[in-house]
C-alpha cells in the first residue's frame with residue numbers, strides 16, 4: 001500500500017468498505033511487487049506489447065520504488081463458490097492534495113463485459129469524496145474506445161491532449177476544461 005495516501009489522508013485501504021464491487025468482484029489492495037508480477041504475466045493486457053525491452057523498462061527499480069511510495073495498487077478479485085482468482089489490476093494515486101489520478105486498469109478477457117471499469121471508477125470517486133478529494137484525472141490512448149467510453153460513463157470527459165514520447169494521450173477529468181484567463185498572452189507571443 002502506498003505511503004502517500006496514508007501519510008496525507010490517513011487512508012487505510014485495507015479497512016474501507018468500497019472494496020466490494022458487487023457479489024462476485026472486489027478490490028484487494030496489493031503490493032507494487034504483486035502488481036508488477038501481474039504485468040509481467042500478462043504483458044499484452046497490461047502494456048499492449050510483448051517486446052521484452054519495454055517490459056524490462058516497465059520493471060525498473062526506480063519505477064518499482066515510485067509505485068511503492070506513491071501508487072495504490074489493487075487486484076480485481078473474482079470470488080465464486082469459495083474460490084478466488086485475479087480478474088485484473090487497478091492502479092491509481094494521489095496526484096495532489098485534492099486530486100487523484102486513475103493510472104491503469106486491465107481486466108482479463110474472460111472477465112470483461114461486466115462493467116467493472118465503470119463501477120470501480122464510480123466507487124473510488126465516491127469514496128475519495130469523503131476525504132474532500134473531488135478532482136479525478138486520467139490519460140487514455142486515443143484509439144482505446146472502450147476505456148474512453150467507460151470513463152465518460154463514470155463522469156470523466158476529455159479536457160485536452162497530452163503529447164508523450166510514446167504518442168498522444170487524451171487527458172480526461174471529472175471537471176471541465178479550464179478557460180484561458182484574461183490577460184494571458186497567446187502561445188505564439190511567448191514561445
Ligand SMILES: CC(C)(COP(=O)(O)OP(=O)(O)OC[C@H]1O[C@@H](n2cnc3c(N)ncnc32)[C@H](O)[C@@H]1OP(=O)(O)O)[C@@H](O)C(=O)NCCC(=O)NCCS
Nearest residue numbers: 045104105106107111112113114115116117118146147150
Ligand atoms: C478497458 C477495459 C478495462 C474495460 O473492461 P470492462 O470494464 O470489462 O469493459 P465493459 O464491461 O465496459 O465492456 C466493454 C464493452 O464490451 C462488451 N463486452 C461484452 N462481453 C465482452 C467480453 N467478453 N469481452 C470484452 N467486451 C465485452 C460490453 O458489453 C461493453 O459494451 P457496451 O459498452 O456497448 O456495453 C478492458 O477492455 C481492458 O482490460 N482492456 C485492456 C487494457 C486497457 O486498455 N486498459 C485501459 C487503459 S489504461
